Amino acid sequence: MQKITEALVRQVIQPRSQESHKGSFGRVLTIGGNQNFGGAIIMSTSAAVYSGAGLVTCATAPQNFVSLHARLPEAMVVDYQDQTMLAELIPQMDVLVIGPGLGVDATALAILKFVFTQVQLHQNLIIDGSAITLVAQERLTLPTAQIIFTPHQMEWQRLSGLALAEQTPAKNQAAQQKLAATVIVKSHRTEVYLPSAAWQNPVGSAAMATGGMGDCLTGILAGFLAQFTTQREAAILAAVYAHSQISDQLAQRQYVTLPTQIIDALPQYMARMSR
Numbered sequence: 001m002q003k004i005t006e007a008l009v010r011q012v013i014q015p016r017s018q019e020s021h022k023g024s025f026g027r028v029l030t031i032g033g034n035q036n037f038g039g040a041i042i043m044s045t046s047a048a049v050y051s052g053a054g055l056v057t058c059a060t061a062p063q064n065f066v067s068l069h070a071r072l073p074e075a076m077v078v079d080y081q082d083q084t085m086l087a088e089l090i091p092q093m094d095v096l097v098i099g100p101g102l103g104v105d106a107t108a109l110a111i112l113k114f115v116f117t118q119v120q121l122h123q124n125l126i127i128d129g130s131a132i133t134l135v136a137q138e139r140l141t142l143p144t145a146q147i148i149f150t151p152h153q154m155e156w157q158r159l160s161g162l163a164l165a166e167q168t169p170a171k172n173q174a175a176q177q178k179l180a181a182t183v184i185v186k187s188h189r190t191e192v193y194l195p196s197a198a199w200q201n202p203v204g205s206a207a208m209a210t211g212g213m214g215d216c217l218t219g220i221l222a223g224f225l226a227q228f229t230t231q232r233e234a235a236i237l238a239a240v241y242a243h244s245q246i247s248d249q250l251a252q253r254q255y256v257t258l259p260t261q262i263i264d265a266l267p268q269y270m271a272r273m274s275r
């Protein structure tokens with residue numbers, strides 16, 4: 001399996017054209033965060049903003065509006081149960097993230113099913129966390145879109161039917177082909193199954209083993225996909241590598257690295273990579 005390199009990240013993250021505006025860097029909608037897991041969608045949304053997405057909206061439970069705005073005034077908010085607003089917003093988006101902190105109850109399932117009816121062929125749809133569990137449990141038919149699943153090994157077991165011990169590169173690739181989507185199997189050495197090839201992330205450490213770290217990755221993926229549109233597959237690989245490399249850099253002086261610290265470090269990291 002090929003390993004992702006820093007050179008690939010440097011190839012993806014280029015200096016911005018001075019003639020650009022927020023519309024040049026894509027629109028992202030993050031969907032998730034029930035009344036118990038608001039932090040998950042706040043971290044996903046923050047990572048999308050800090051990795052440079054041009055315009056970011058968060059569809060979440062109204063209980064999370066105040067905390068999200070207090071931490072991240074750059075993001076817009078909408079009630080994730082407001083189907084009229086979602087139907088209006090979704091067609092404008094380049095990237096959708098669904099799942100961080102969504103939960104697996106009837107409300108969550110209704111939101112997920114509705115989003116699946118609205119998403120369009122050309123849009124990137126990142127399916128994470130609770131949304132993966134729901135797709136697996138409910139055997140949902142996937143919409144026609146540019147789908148990226150981001151399961152950890154337990155979520156991948158639910159989605160693929162492969163027990164942890166069976167999750168070999170060959171079996172993972174076969175399961176990816178059946179899903180006809182990109183799959184990022186997260187672990188100590190995360191593997192990215194693109195339709196074209198499989199890649200391994202060689203960086204990252206146990207300093208990342210803290211709640212919210214995967215939620216943070218969804219936002220970086222969304223930010224990179226929103227901006228670096230001409231190199232979609234490379235943008236996905238670069239997001240996975242950047243997330244872990246930032247942690248490694250912080251871990252030189254820290255025992256654990258928090259998702260919010262990785263989010264804060266993104267703009268400076270991206271500036272270094274663009275030089």
Ligand SMILES: NC(=O)C1=CN([C@@H]2O[C@H](COP(=O)(O)OP(=O)(O)OC[C@H]3O[C@@H](n4cnc5c(N)ncnc54)[C@H](O)[C@@H]3O)[C@@H](O)[C@H]2O)[C@@H](O)CC1
Nearest residue numbers: 037038039040099100101102129130152153154187211212
């Ligand atoms: N602050 C928040 O609001 C947070 C909300 N979260 C949300 O909580 C929901 C449930 O997700 P969870 O992942 O906690 O629950 P899951 O029930 O999907 O899986 C967690 C279990 O899988 C096991 N596991 C096995 N291999 C693993 C691997 N390689 N990586 C991670 N776990 C592995 C863990 O030990 C853990 O007990 C998601 O919607 C998620 O986004 C979590 O992200 C934690 C933080």
Ligand SMILES: Nc1ncnc2c1ncn2[C@@H]1O[C@H](COP(=O)(O)OP(=O)(O)O)[C@@H](O)[C@H]1O
Nearest residue numbers: 186187188204205206208209211212213214215
């Ligand atoms: N020991 C480890 N080594 C390297 N990376 C890790 C380690 N533990 C966790 N990670 C990374 O942290 C993230 C955890 O994702 P996930 O389990 O979905 O977290 P959460 O749902 O709590 O946000 C993944 O990107 C995973 O690769």
Ligand SMILES: [Mg+2]
Nearest residue numbers: 129152214215
């Ligand atoms: Mg997760």
